[in-house]
Amino acid sequence: MNKREENFNDDVLIEMTDEDGNVFYYTEEMIIPVDGENFALLIEYRNDKHCDDCDCGCEDDSDVIIAKIIVNENGKEEYIEPTDEEFERVQEAYEKLLDEEDE
Secondary structure, three states: OOEEEEEEOOEEEEEEEOOOOOEEEEEEEEEEEEOOEEEEEEEEOOOOHHHHOOOOOHHHHOOEEEEEEEEOOOOOEEEEOOOHHHHHHHHHHHHHHHHHHHO
């Protein structure tokens, strides 16, 4: 994965390209710090205007991913795929945050 950020309204639109060259767009929902490292909860960005005004449920189908934030050799932040162990730790931290919000 890689990223390119562009400001879009108040959100940062993140362009991710997979190993096959497919391009996807995400917005950063939140940063989850775990063991001194930062991970981003990214939600797929869709430019479907009808979703704002309908009950089609298409927003519920948005892709959600967790990405590790690193600083590359150029000093810029970059998103990479976390290891399975990192993913599990982030998932636990996220669930804990949700539990705290419910209290």
